[in-house]
Amino acid sequence: MTAPLRLALDRAALQHNWRALAAMAGTACGAAVKADGYGLGALGVARVLAEAGCRDFFVATWAEAAELAPLGLAVSVLHGVREGDLPLARALPFARPVLNSPEQIGRWRASGGGPCDVMVDTGINRLGLDRDALDAAAGLEIATLMSHLARADEDVADNEAQRAAFAAITGALPAERYSLANSAGIALGPGFAFDLVRPGLALYGGIPCAEFGRLIRPVAHPEAELLQRRLLRAGGAIGYNAIYRAAEDMPVGIANLGYADGYPRALGNVGRAFAGSAILPVIGRVSMDLIALDLRAAPDLRAGDWVRFDFDLPELAAASGRSQYELLTGLGARFERVWG
Secondary structure (H helix, E strand, O other): OOOOEEEEEOHHHHHHHHHHHHHHHOOEEOEEOHHHHHOOOHHHHHHHHHHHOOOEEEEOOHHHHHHOHHHOOEEEEOOOOOHHHHHHHHHOOOEEEEEOOHHHHHHHHHOOOOOEEEEEOOOOOOOOEOHHHHHHHOOOOEEEEEOOOOOOOOOOHHHHHHHHHHHHHHOOOOOOEEEOOOHHHHOOOHHHOOOEEOOOHHHHOOOOOHHHOOOOOOOEEEEEEEEEEEEEOOOOEEOHHHOEEOOOOEEEEEEOOOHHHOOOHHHOOOOEEEEOOEEEEEEOOOOOOOEEEEOOOOOOOOOOOEEEEOOOHHHHHHHHOOOHHHHHHOOOOOOEEEEO
């Protein structure tokens, strides 16, 4: 049985984006594949990136790390290690905890220690060791010492302050490698690259800053089957709350996609799909499972035909009021994810 909606994923675009970011950084380039590969399917994403040469992968939880076990790749678990994580953490030799606090460090040591990563806080005040707690990490087998930029997508002095703070810490806490930059951090220049960069959004077609505008290619393309074609008569309304009313008789297609699949409800009367080069405007409300399309530009479409929805992330973010991150990670489980 085939699903009535699919996510067409561009293998070449994903690999191009990773290579382009690696070249811009001028150093080793990993990949954040947390949140199920930013909604695209972590196992498939990691496999495609490994084929391109990526060797460092970052997830949020140990359950996410376990999903990558078939690939045998090096995985860092960003949320560290809770007491309840220890059995799985010790059962996954390819994965390392990113220790974030003295409590996590103590827990890791007490369970046997071994290679780990460490996060230090340089200004985001989220996860990470405070600078006055660095002594807690002395003697650890630190593979990667990392921090995280709070405002890398903005031209602000905070970025240089964080870079300088991290550079000072690298001199005080030995590690095999040092890592600071996320996607937008790569565009801040070589001084932010250190030994390893950790892009996420830009890998998947997101544009966190203007420098990536002509560099990054879209990766994900939602496609849906038309369930019904109907004639909407002049003066007739379609969908909830009747926010679209036909000025003339017009063919309409009802597509198997909705906000439950991550297509924003705010794109009613705003979004668009394509049949080849023909543009098919979204008309009326986006429902939980259905979207109505104006078929006047492709009058031969019938039930069973497929259409591709516009998923230009910066444009959709502006139109929907949702961030590019939300648009990607909100892509639902009902999509069949198909690499091409």
